[in-house]
Amino acid sequence: MTVADRTGGARNGSFDVVVVGGGVLGCAVAARLSRTSARVCLLEAEPDVAEGASKGNAGVAVSYYGAPETAETRLITASNPGWEDRCRRLDVPYRRIGAVMVALDDEQALRLEHTRAEVSACGVPCAPLTAAEVRELEPLVGPRCVAGLHLPDEGIIDPMRLTVAYAQVAVRNGGDLRLGTAVSAIRHHSDGTSTVTTSAGTVHTRFVVNAAGTGAGWISELAGGEPLRGWPRQGQYAVLDRAFGSRLSKIVFCTHGTGTKGINVVPTTHGSALLGPTAQDIEDPGDRATDPGTIAHILAQVRDLVPAAAQAPVIKTFAANRPAGDEPHRLRIDSRVPNLLHLTNRSAGVSISPAAAEEVLALLQNAGLDADDRPEGADRVRPVPRLRTAPDPSSLVELDPLYGQVVCACEQVSAAEINHALEDAVPACSVDGIRKRTGAGYGRCQGSLCLAGLTFLTGVHTGTGPAATRQTARGTVGS
Ligand SMILES: Cc1cc2nc3c(=O)[nH]c(=O)nc-3n(C[C@H](O)[C@H](O)[C@H](O)COP(=O)(O)OP(=O)(O)OC[C@H]3O[C@@H](n4cnc5c(N)ncnc54)[C@H](O)[C@@H]3O)c2cc1C
CATH class of the missing domain: 3.50.50.60 (FAD/NAD(P)-binding domain)
Incomplete structure (x- = not known):
């Protein structure tokens, strides 16, 4: 066909x-x-x-999440080895940076043993670490660490x-x-x-x-x-910018508790770092509000795990709701x-x-669906060169002069990339849609400097005046 x-x-x-x-x-x-x-x-x-x-998730492409032989574990194991190739085809940032799981006392060290047995039973690579070995892999882990676990196949993805x-x-x-x-x-x-x-x-x-x-x-x-x-389970995060994120080389997980995976420190593919998430069952799936008490709780939890993270300036907070249920x-x-x-x-x-x-x-x-693979079916997208990550950024101007016009200074996003996001097969329809596709507005100033430019370009492409340009897909600020 x-x-x-x-x-x-x-x-x-x-x-x-x-x-x-x-x-x-x-x-x-x-x-x-x-x-x-x-x-x-x-x-x-x-x-x-x-x-x-x-x-609004952490963007960890996990190698392990829970008990062996569950349907979920089977799917994680089947998906995990292919991320590099898949993300290359899909032009999606991904890095297999590995994780350390950290025990902060003897009781957690015992629980870590249980996790190690479970990870191994899933057939996922992992190795026990002494406190010194943990800090060798991730020097930012704090002095309270007594033991750890290395999970080399954990990755971060956008x-x-x-x-x-x-x-x-x-x-x-x-x-x-x-x-x-x-x-x-x-x-x-x-x-x-x-x-x-x-x-x-x-x-x-x-x-x-x-x-x-x-x-x-x-x-x-x-x-x-x-x-x-089912019900929404809210997770709140605090975001630290690149000044901290660039110092972090591994995902730092806390020891899993009973029924919760706890608060972690996760580098993002944009270079920032996420602290979180919390896990609170709520009623309204549209409720994505953060609150100072919960953010303070996150920072307190992180203080023992990665002390420097608790001292770094928080540039943003956000929340998202997991589809929890029976x-x-x-x-x-x-x-x-x-x-x-x-x-x-x-x-x-x-x-x-x-x-x-x-x-x-x-x-x-x-169940009866007639669906044969088509040889011409594409499994990739056309890659968009990115100013911030291009090996030779100045050469991009030859491709499109608009690469020379930087709109988001913090994240080094050019007008060429933004126009692409607005013209793509699945185009951005809002300023937030541009952020999702290019990272513009993600940085330390959180859009204070580039908002006017992003709004103008969005308005030009969507045919709205600046006052009617959508800031988010829902049209309102902050949703
Ligand atoms: C805080 C947090 C951290 C997480 N961290 C990770 C992580 O690190 N790694 C990981 O793998 N996963 C993580 N997850 C889980 C992951 O985000 C979810 O499992 C995943 O996003 C679920 O995807 P989905 O497509 O099922 O749901 P969604 O992304 O919620 O999409 C469902 C869509 O259905 C639409 N919809 C609903 N009703 C209708 C309707 N009547 N008509 C039309 N459309 C409708 C909604 O608008 C929505 O867009 C995390 C989740 C949270 C919240």
Whole structure:
């Protein structure tokens, strides 16, 4: 089937698979399905992808997260070795920098032993460390460290660029991406197909993939599926800028507690560092507020782990909500509705995304989806040269003179990169959308200097005046 045949589906509003949710999991599934003969449509309520948990996570592509032989562990293990190659194809920043897990007293050292046994049982490389060895690997770890564990296969990734890249692949292959399109009803027909009603019309489909994150319970209810008990679990973070992040060479995990993975110090691919997250069950999935008490708690926890981190200036705080629930991970066909597949993950959705997408394809094929791989199906995006990381930045001006016009001074983002983000197959529709795609505004000044330039360029591309230009996908500041 050619792209033209496949986009014919879009014109008719008829698809083989409708994916609900444009987070990292929904976009990974859409990207994978788009490389097959199946006609795929992704429906996302927000005007951009990566607006849910996929926007506000730590960006650790984990090698280990929990007990061996669970479905989640299997997907982490299957995804982990391929990150370098995958991220090269998808033009996504990734570095396998490894992690140290730190015990601060004898009781934690005992728990670390338990973790070591579990990591080994998962088949993941790890090695016990003395306190001196921990500090050799990461000199910023504090003097209270009594023992540690080295996890060399942990990596850091840009989770928003990953989500956008998956969406770009889907679109490039003829997938239909419908943003600002909230699902409000799902009706089934006797021939095994379904009609999905949205805020922007209806679509007809053979299968529905429910990747709606904290909204997955609602989607299942709309489809007459199983009750999926879920709730948002909020995680707050404090962000330190590059002046601190550049000194950090490893992810520093605290010893896992019972039922919580605790507060960690995580370098980002942008060079900043994240302190967090907390884990608090809340009611409103739209609540992304941080509060000074919780940030003070994070800093207090970090003080013993990496004392220098607690002293560095915090440039930003943010919160995101994990799709928590009775099941931390779901990837299965609904037991009541045979053409409905649920895909949700609370805490490792980024890390499982490639293998989860493969498994969704296999399950759908098993359920009767006709989906053969197309040799012409793209599995990559066109890379965008980045001023900050280019080996020879001045040569980029020959590609496009706008590389010479730096808009975000802190993160060294040029007008050329920003224009690309605004013109891409999955374009930014807001200043925040540019931040997601380029890092502009991420730095120490948090956009104080570049906001006018970003707003102007967004306004030019989206056809709005500066006063009406969206700061975030939702249109408001701070959401
Ligand atoms: C604080 C925190 C830290 C984390 N750290 C990590 C980490 O380091 N590594 C890791 O691998 N994972 C991490 N995670 C977990 C990871 O972020 C999630 O597992 C992952 O983002 C889930 O992706 P998703 O696509 O299922 O959900 P989401 O990204 O939440 O996407 C769901 C989408 O569905 C849309 N939607 C909902 N209802 C509807 C509807 N009716 N119609 C249309 N669209 C709808 C929403 O708008 C949303 O965009 C972390 C999560 C949090 C919150």
